[in-house]
Amino acid sequence: MASKRPVTSPEDWSKRLAEVNVSKDDLNFLVANYLFTEGYLSAAEHFTREAGLDAITSSTNSSSKAPSFDVESIKTRMEVRRAVLKGEVETALDKVVDLDLEILDLDPSLHFHLLQQHLIELIRAQHIPEALAFAQNELAPLAEEHPRFLKELEKTMALLAFELPTLSVLPSVGDGAAASTTTAPAAAAAAPTTMMLPSVAQSASVKEKKSKKGASSAAAADPALPPMPTAILSLLDPSQRLRTAWELNAAILNAQGHASEPKLPGLMSIMNWGEGLLNEKGVDWPRWNLHDLLSEKAVESAAAADAMVL
Numbered sequence: 001m002a003s004k005r006p007v008t009s010p011e012d013w014s015k016r017l018a019e020v021n022v023s024k025d026d027l028n029f030l031v032a033n034y035l036f037t038e039g040y041l042s043a044a045e046h047f048t049r050e051a052g053l054d055a056i057t058s059s060t061n062s063s064s065k066a067p068s069f070d071v072e073s074i075k076t077r078m079e080v081r082r083a084v085l086k087g088e089v090e091t092a093l094d095k096v097v098d099l100d101l102e103i104l105d106l107d108p109s110l111h112f113h114l115l116q117q118h119l120i121e122l123i124r125a126q127h128i129p130e131a132l133a134f135a136q137n138e139l140a141p142l143a144e145e146h147p148r149f150l151k152e153l154e155k156t157m158a159l160l161a162f163e164l165p166t167l168s169v170l171p172s173v174g175d176g177a178a179a180s181t182t183t184a185p186a187a188a189a190a191a192p193t194t195m196m197l198p199s200v201a202q203s204a205s206v207k208e209k210k211s212k213k214g215a216s217s218a219a220a221a222d223p224a225l226p227p228m229p230t231a232i233l234s235l236l237d238p239s240q241r242l243r244t245a246w247e248l249n250a251a252i253l254n255a256q257g258h259a260s261e262p263k264l265p266g267l268m269s270i271m272n273w274g275e276g277l278l279n280e281k282g283v284d285w286p287r288w289n290l291h292d293l294l295s296e297k298a299v300e301s302a303a304a305a306d307a308m309v310l
Helices: 010-019 024-038 041-050 053-059 071-085 089-099 108-124 128-145 147-161 186-190 198-212 216-220 230-236 238-255 263-280 290-309
Strands: none
Touching: 024 041, 024 053, 024 263, 041 053, 041 071, 071 089, 071 238, 089 108, 089 238, 108 128, 108 147, 108 230, 108 238, 128 147, 147 230, 230 238
């Protein structure tokens, strides 16, 4: 005989929730932590002031576990992140060095990825001689010291082996589409061929010969040219800048003694995990849709406002 399926009524569920003591300050700190970590400067500033978190953190003693929020530090992090997202990696590097030199010294992976991003931006702008010189002088020594970076460097340098797509037709990597090769990096004609990657140097040499023959534009329009592989094309996708910016933002947060990720998404994951366990156990429990609850609250607030007007 099958066991009776456990049932939890909405009333019993609400009663159990009410027995859990969660203070309003704790909830405010969760929201402020999310805004602070994700860098929503204006929202964080207004929320901490309206929720009175500044007064709470300033009145707590050193042994208190209440977190502190420095709105000014958000400005610096956001300036750094915006610089990376705009492709201005040198500006971001200067700001990071001014902020804390040890951030790059203690994290070779972050240092390499920032230099790699700058190399990508040079290639994107078709500053090929500068890109090769930068790779040889800055990235190659780092890859030699840390061999795990060599494959990523080779992948980045492989951008020189293909005709670069125009920015207007560059697809998102997620759609898996191949880029239209309509713009050739003509600056590769002047690029040196002494780089440590022979295949890339040979490609630059071939482009040089085509340029001398005045055939670079015809080559760019040649439909027989192979499309750029998705793995290499992904370096030109905006998501590459986002990954680099996120890694740098996390490193700055850690250096300032903060967690690199907000707490709220983690709590949501735990909630989803708990709901999954209830489903596996076959428990009937009230399933509340957060969107519906928020809509109901909005309707109630609007009705209350209308009543006050009347």
